[in-house]
Amino acid sequence: MKTGETASRRFHALADETRLKIIDRLRDGEDCVCNLTGPLGMRQSLLSFHLRTLKDAGIIRDRKEGRWVYYALNLDVLDAMLTTLEALTKPRKELRLVAPHCE
Protein backbone atom coordinates (compact mmCIF):
# COMPACT_ATOMS: atom_id res chain seq x y z
CA MET A 1 0.00 0.00 0.00
CA LYS A 2 1.00 3.58 -0.45
CA THR A 3 3.47 4.89 2.07
CA GLY A 4 2.58 7.73 4.32
CA GLU A 5 5.38 9.76 2.80
CA THR A 6 3.79 9.81 -0.62
CA ALA A 7 0.38 10.56 0.82
CA SER A 8 1.61 13.39 3.00
CA ARG A 9 3.53 14.97 0.12
CA ARG A 10 0.44 14.86 -2.04
CA PHE A 11 -1.73 16.40 0.61
CA HIS A 12 0.93 19.01 1.21
CA ALA A 13 0.65 20.03 -2.43
CA LEU A 14 -2.99 20.88 -1.78
CA ALA A 15 -2.24 22.65 1.48
CA ASP A 16 -1.89 26.06 -0.10
CA GLU A 17 -4.53 28.43 -1.43
CA THR A 18 -2.40 29.49 -4.36
CA ARG A 19 -1.97 25.91 -5.51
CA LEU A 20 -5.68 25.20 -5.09
CA LYS A 21 -6.35 28.15 -7.38
CA ILE A 22 -3.91 26.78 -9.93
CA ILE A 23 -5.65 23.41 -9.83
CA ASP A 24 -9.00 25.12 -10.10
CA ARG A 25 -7.81 26.76 -13.31
CA LEU A 26 -6.63 23.47 -14.72
CA ARG A 27 -9.92 21.70 -14.11
CA ASP A 28 -11.18 22.64 -17.56
CA GLY A 29 -8.11 21.21 -19.24
CA GLU A 30 -4.46 21.96 -19.82
CA ASP A 31 -3.30 25.53 -19.85
CA CYS A 32 -0.17 27.45 -20.75
CA VAL A 33 1.87 29.03 -17.96
CA CYS A 34 1.54 32.33 -19.78
CA ASN A 35 -2.23 32.11 -19.35
CA LEU A 36 -1.94 31.55 -15.61
CA THR A 37 0.29 34.39 -14.47
CA GLY A 38 -2.22 37.13 -15.24
CA PRO A 39 -5.47 35.68 -13.89
CA LEU A 40 -3.78 34.39 -10.75
CA GLY A 41 -2.10 37.73 -10.21
CA MET A 42 1.31 36.43 -9.31
CA ARG A 43 4.89 36.80 -10.43
CA GLN A 44 6.22 34.30 -12.88
CA SER A 45 8.89 32.87 -10.60
CA LEU A 46 6.39 32.31 -7.83
CA LEU A 47 3.97 30.58 -10.17
CA SER A 48 6.82 28.44 -11.38
CA PHE A 49 7.64 27.49 -7.80
CA HIS A 50 4.10 26.34 -7.08
CA LEU A 51 3.80 24.50 -10.38
CA ARG A 52 6.94 22.63 -9.49
CA THR A 53 5.56 21.73 -6.08
CA LEU A 54 2.43 20.32 -7.69
CA LYS A 55 4.44 18.51 -10.32
CA ASP A 56 6.82 16.98 -7.78
CA ALA A 57 3.79 15.63 -5.95
CA GLY A 58 2.60 14.12 -9.21
CA ILE A 59 -0.62 16.10 -9.24
CA ILE A 60 0.08 17.87 -12.52
CA ARG A 61 2.25 17.16 -15.55
CA ASP A 62 3.80 19.42 -18.13
CA ARG A 63 4.17 19.34 -21.88
CA LYS A 64 6.49 21.56 -23.84
CA GLU A 65 5.47 23.00 -27.15
CA GLY A 66 7.88 25.38 -28.76
CA ARG A 67 8.40 28.27 -26.43
CA TRP A 68 5.43 27.36 -24.28
CA VAL A 69 4.80 24.89 -21.49
CA TYR A 70 1.36 23.50 -20.86
CA TYR A 71 0.30 22.06 -17.53
CA ALA A 72 -2.56 19.63 -16.94
CA LEU A 73 -4.02 17.72 -14.02
CA ASN A 74 -2.94 14.17 -13.43
CA LEU A 75 -6.33 12.65 -12.81
CA ASP A 76 -4.86 9.28 -11.90
CA VAL A 77 -3.06 10.77 -8.93
CA LEU A 78 -6.09 12.76 -7.84
CA ASP A 79 -8.14 9.58 -7.98
CA ALA A 80 -5.53 7.81 -5.89
CA MET A 81 -5.81 10.60 -3.34
CA LEU A 82 -9.55 10.11 -3.26
CA THR A 83 -8.99 6.46 -2.48
CA THR A 84 -6.51 7.32 0.25
CA LEU A 85 -8.85 9.86 1.80
CA GLU A 86 -11.74 7.45 1.62
CA ALA A 87 -9.67 4.84 3.44
CA LEU A 88 -9.17 7.28 6.31
CA THR A 89 -12.87 7.16 7.05
CA LYS A 90 -13.10 3.40 7.22
CA PRO A 91 -12.09 1.04 10.03
CA ARG A 92 -8.58 -0.29 9.70
CA LYS A 93 -9.80 -3.83 9.49
CA GLU A 94 -11.14 -3.10 6.04
CA LEU A 95 -8.33 -1.11 4.53
CA ARG A 96 -5.05 -0.12 6.10
CA LEU A 97 -3.42 3.15 5.15
CA VAL A 98 -0.15 3.15 7.04
CA ALA A 99 1.80 0.20 8.33
CA PRO A 100 1.61 -0.14 12.10
CA HIS A 101 4.48 1.57 13.85
CA CYS A 102 5.17 -0.10 17.18
CA GLU A 103 3.28 -3.30 17.64
Added chain:
Amino acid sequence: MKTGETASRRFHALADETRLKIIDRLRDGEDCVCNLTGPLGMRQSLLSFHLRTLKDAGIIRDRKEGRWVYYALNLDVLDAMLTTLEALTKPRKELRLVAPHCE
Protein backbone atom coordinates in the same frame (compact mmCIF):
# COMPACT_ATOMS: atom_id res chain seq x y z
CA MET B 1 -19.02 27.27 -1.34
CA LYS B 2 -16.10 26.49 0.88
CA THR B 3 -13.29 29.00 0.77
CA GLY B 4 -9.86 27.96 -0.32
CA GLU B 5 -8.56 28.90 3.11
CA THR B 6 -10.60 26.23 4.85
CA ALA B 7 -9.72 23.65 2.23
CA SER B 8 -6.00 24.38 2.35
CA ARG B 9 -5.94 24.23 6.15
CA ARG B 10 -7.67 20.88 6.08
CA PHE B 11 -5.29 19.47 3.53
CA HIS B 12 -2.41 20.86 5.52
CA ALA B 13 -3.56 18.81 8.47
CA LEU B 14 -3.06 15.69 6.37
CA ALA B 15 0.27 16.88 5.01
CA ASP B 16 2.32 15.18 7.68
CA GLU B 17 3.19 11.53 8.19
CA THR B 18 2.81 11.74 11.94
CA ARG B 19 -0.70 13.09 11.64
CA LEU B 20 -1.64 10.47 9.07
CA LYS B 21 -0.51 7.85 11.56
CA ILE B 22 -2.64 9.42 14.24
CA ILE B 23 -5.65 9.38 11.95
CA ASP B 24 -4.89 5.82 10.99
CA ARG B 25 -5.05 4.89 14.66
CA LEU B 26 -8.36 6.65 15.11
CA ARG B 27 -10.01 4.87 12.21
CA ASP B 28 -11.26 2.11 14.48
CA GLY B 29 -12.88 4.56 16.86
CA GLU B 30 -11.99 7.07 19.53
CA ASP B 31 -8.87 6.58 21.53
CA CYS B 32 -7.27 8.07 24.61
CA VAL B 33 -4.16 10.18 24.24
CA CYS B 34 -2.44 7.87 26.68
CA ASN B 35 -2.97 5.01 24.25
CA LEU B 36 -1.40 6.91 21.39
CA THR B 37 1.91 8.08 22.83
CA GLY B 38 3.40 4.62 23.10
CA PRO B 39 2.44 3.03 19.79
CA LEU B 40 3.30 6.17 17.84
CA GLY B 41 6.63 6.44 19.62
CA MET B 42 6.52 10.14 20.28
CA ARG B 43 6.78 12.51 23.18
CA GLN B 44 3.59 13.63 24.79
CA SER B 45 3.99 17.31 23.97
CA LEU B 46 4.65 16.55 20.34
CA LEU B 47 1.61 14.33 20.11
CA SER B 48 -0.40 17.07 21.73
CA PHE B 49 0.82 19.54 19.12
CA HIS B 50 -0.26 17.34 16.24
CA LEU B 51 -3.60 16.53 17.85
CA ARG B 52 -4.21 20.24 18.16
CA THR B 53 -3.35 20.80 14.51
CA LEU B 54 -5.85 18.15 13.51
CA LYS B 55 -8.45 19.52 15.86
CA ASP B 56 -8.01 23.09 14.65
CA ALA B 57 -8.60 21.84 11.12
CA GLY B 58 -11.78 20.19 12.35
CA ILE B 59 -10.65 16.72 11.40
CA ILE B 60 -10.81 15.31 14.92
CA ARG B 61 -12.71 16.22 18.07
CA ASP B 62 -11.97 15.59 21.70
CA ARG B 63 -13.97 14.48 24.68
CA LYS B 64 -12.79 14.71 28.25
CA GLU B 65 -13.54 11.99 30.71
CA GLY B 66 -12.04 12.39 34.14
CA ARG B 67 -8.30 12.55 33.76
CA TRP B 68 -8.35 11.35 30.20
CA VAL B 69 -9.03 12.92 26.84
CA TYR B 70 -10.40 10.87 24.00
CA TYR B 71 -9.98 11.87 20.38
CA ALA B 72 -12.12 10.70 17.48
CA LEU B 73 -12.37 11.39 13.78
CA ASN B 74 -14.85 13.94 12.56
CA LEU B 75 -16.30 11.99 9.69
CA ASP B 76 -18.38 14.92 8.50
CA VAL B 77 -15.28 16.96 7.80
CA LEU B 78 -13.52 14.07 6.13
CA ASP B 79 -16.54 13.59 3.91
CA ALA B 80 -16.49 17.28 3.06
CA MET B 81 -12.86 16.90 2.06
CA LEU B 82 -13.79 14.02 -0.19
CA THR B 83 -16.31 16.26 -1.89
CA THR B 84 -13.75 19.02 -2.28
CA LEU B 85 -11.18 16.66 -3.71
CA GLU B 86 -13.73 15.17 -6.06
CA ALA B 87 -14.59 18.63 -7.32
CA LEU B 88 -10.96 19.18 -8.27
CA THR B 89 -11.22 16.45 -10.85
CA LYS B 90 -14.29 17.83 -12.55
CA PRO B 91 -14.60 20.70 -15.04
CA ARG B 92 -15.34 24.03 -13.43
CA LYS B 93 -18.59 24.34 -15.29
CA GLU B 94 -20.02 21.61 -13.11
CA LEU B 95 -18.73 22.59 -9.71
CA ARG B 96 -16.57 25.53 -8.77
CA LEU B 97 -14.12 25.24 -5.92
CA VAL B 98 -12.60 28.68 -5.62
CA ALA B 99 -14.08 31.96 -6.72
CA PRO B 100 -12.38 33.37 -9.81
CA HIS B 101 -9.59 35.75 -8.94
CA CYS B 102 -9.12 38.28 -11.72
CA GLU B 103 -11.83 38.16 -14.32
Added chain:
DNA sequence: TGAAGCCATCAAGATTTGTTGATCGGAGGA
Protein backbone atom coordinates in the same frame (compact mmCIF):
# COMPACT_ATOMS: atom_id res chain seq x y z
C1' DT C 1 -4.27 17.73 52.09
C1' DG C 2 -0.69 15.78 49.39
C1' DA C 3 1.11 12.97 45.73
C1' DA C 4 0.80 11.22 41.20
C1' DG C 5 -1.06 10.79 36.52
C1' DC C 6 -2.87 12.91 32.19
C1' DC C 7 -2.57 16.41 29.06
C1' DA C 8 -2.12 21.35 27.28
C1' DT C 9 0.84 25.10 26.81
C1' DC C 10 5.05 27.77 26.63
C1' DA C 11 9.65 29.39 25.18
C1' DA C 12 13.41 28.46 22.30
C1' DG C 13 15.74 26.52 18.62
C1' DA C 14 15.85 23.83 14.23
C1' DT C 15 13.92 22.96 9.93
C1' DT C 16 10.77 23.69 5.98
C1' DT C 17 8.14 26.71 3.11
C1' DG C 18 6.88 30.75 0.66
C1' DT C 19 8.22 35.06 -1.68
C1' DT C 20 10.99 38.31 -4.26
C1' DG C 21 14.13 39.94 -7.74
C1' DA C 22 17.81 38.67 -10.76
C1' DT C 23 19.77 35.61 -13.96
C1' DC C 24 20.07 31.86 -17.39
C1' DG C 25 18.86 28.72 -21.19
C1' DG C 26 16.07 27.43 -25.01
C1' DA C 27 12.94 28.50 -28.92
C1' DG C 28 11.50 31.66 -32.58
C1' DG C 29 11.44 35.52 -35.53
C1' DA C 30 13.71 39.50 -37.96
Added chain:
DNA sequence: TCCTCCGATCAACAAATCTTGATGGCTTCA
Protein backbone atom coordinates in the same frame (compact mmCIF):
# COMPACT_ATOMS: atom_id res chain seq x y z
C1' DT D 1 23.39 36.65 -35.91
C1' DC D 2 20.79 39.43 -32.71
C1' DC D 3 16.81 40.26 -30.24
C1' DT D 4 12.72 38.90 -27.82
C1' DC D 5 9.74 35.96 -25.37
C1' DC D 6 8.71 32.03 -22.16
C1' DG D 7 9.76 29.72 -18.25
C1' DA D 8 13.06 27.48 -14.88
C1' DT D 9 16.39 28.26 -11.41
C1' DC D 10 19.16 30.66 -7.97
C1' DA D 11 20.34 33.36 -3.82
C1' DA D 12 18.53 35.67 -0.11
C1' DC D 13 15.22 36.82 2.99
C1' DA D 14 10.61 36.25 5.50
C1' DA D 15 7.40 33.48 7.62
C1' DA D 16 5.34 29.29 9.04
C1' DT D 17 5.94 24.81 11.00
C1' DC D 18 8.08 21.13 13.67
C1' DT D 19 10.50 19.47 17.75
C1' DT D 20 12.20 19.44 22.42
C1' DG D 21 12.26 20.08 27.35
C1' DA D 22 10.09 22.38 31.09
C1' DT D 23 6.09 23.94 33.43
C1' DG D 24 1.32 24.29 35.01
C1' DG D 25 -3.65 23.03 35.40
C1' DC D 26 -6.86 19.68 36.44
C1' DT D 27 -8.41 15.15 38.17
C1' DT D 28 -8.16 11.15 40.95
C1' DC D 29 -6.86 8.55 44.81
C1' DA D 30 -4.76 7.80 49.39
